[in-house]
Each structure stands twice: as C-alpha cells, then as structure tokens.
Amino acid sequence: QVDTRIDGDAGLAELRAATTxxxxxxxxxxxxxxEVGLADAGPRAMHQAALRLxxxxxxxxxxxxxxxxxxxxxxxxxxxxxxxxxxxxxxLRVVDGQLRLxxxxxFMRGVGKHE
Numbered sequence: 001q002v003d004t005r006i007d008g009d010a011g012l013a014e015l016r017a018a019t020t021x022x023x024x025x026x027x028x029x030x031x032x033x034x035e036v037g038l039a040d041a042g043p044r045a046m047h048q049a050a051l052r053l054x055x056x057x058x059x060x061x062x063x064x065x066x067x068x069x070x071x072x073x074x075x076x077x078x079x080x081x082x083x084x085x086x087x088x089x090x091x092l093r094v095v096d097g098q099l100r101l102x103x104x105x106x107f108m109r110g111v112g113k114h115e
Contacts, residue, residue, distance in 0.1 A: 001015070001016040001017075002014075002015055002069065002085070002087050003015075004087070004088070004089045004090060004091065005091045006056065006058060006089070006090070006091045006102055006103065007052075009054065009055050009056070010052050010053060010054050010055070010056055011052075011053040011056025011057075011058065011089035012050065012051070012052055012053070013030050013050070013051045013053065013069075013087070013089065014048070014049075014050050015028045015030075015037065015048065015049050015050070015051065015069075015071075016037075016046055016047065016048050017037065017046075017047050017071050017073075018045070018046050018047075019045050019047060019073055022075055022080075023045065023073045023074065023075055023080065023081075024074055024075055024076060024077075025037065025047065025074045026047035026049075026071060026072065026073055026074065027070075027071075027072045027074060028049045028051060028069070028070075028071055029068075029069070029070040029072075030051050030053065030067050030068075030069050030087070031053060031067045031068065033051045033052070033053055034051075035049045035050075035051055036049070036074075037049035053067075053089060056089050057089070058088075058089055058090050058102045059088025059089055059090040060090065060101060060102060064088065065088065066086040066087060066088050067086070067087055067088070067089060068084065068085075068086060069084070069085045069086070069087045070082060070083070070084050070085075071083045071084075071085070090102055091103070092106075
C-alpha cells in the first residue's frame with residue numbers, strides 16, 4: 001500500500017508491504033530515497049516505512065510525473081523477491097467543499113453530469 005501527501009516542498013510517502021514467513025525485512029526505494037521497513041511480529045509481517053522526497057515533483061494532469069518504486073523482500077540481507085511500480089506523489093483533498101490537488105483548487109474536466 002502506498003499513501004502519498006505533501007509537506008511544503010517535500011513529498012511524503014508512507015509505504016506498507018505484507019510478507020510471509022522467512023522474510024527478515026523489506027527495502028523500499030522511491031526515486032533516489034531508500035529505507036528498510038520495520039516489521040511487526042507474526043507469520044504475515046507488515047513492514048512499514050515513511051520516505052521523504054525533498055523538492056518532490058508532484059503528479060498532476062498537466063505534469064503526470066511518476067516515480068519508480070522498488071519493494072525488495074530481504075532474507076539474511078539477500079533479495080529474495082522484488083516488485084517494481086510507478087507511483088505519483090500528490091495530495092487530493094476536499095477543503096470547504098472544494099476539490100484541491102496538491103493544495104490548489106482543481107476543476108475536473110470531462111466529467112459527465114446526467115439528470
């Protein structure tokens with residue numbers, strides 16, 4: 001699971017990955033930032049990490065930039081499995097009834113309205 005938000009000029013990514021028995025840790029790499037996720041105990045451990053991207057390039061319809069995310073399952077510090085994804089760093093919220101993308105008012109185009 002990948003959740004993104006923004007904090008000033010930085011992008012924040014909160015990452016979670018469930019693993020099975022035998023995986024010691026999970027390394028998350030987003031762009032040039034990498035961190036080994038901490039895990040809870042149990043046969044299906046949930047590994048978590050929070051990555052901060054200084055001066056993040058934020059995703060928008062006008063600039064749909066996607067970062068490369070690599071998730072690696074590690075066993076005795078060796079990669080035993082990996083998953084590569086493309087993710088956009090953006091924050092979408094409703095504030096005072098207005099849709100806001102990355103803190104700016106956002107108007108959706110191409111939405112069908114039928115009565």
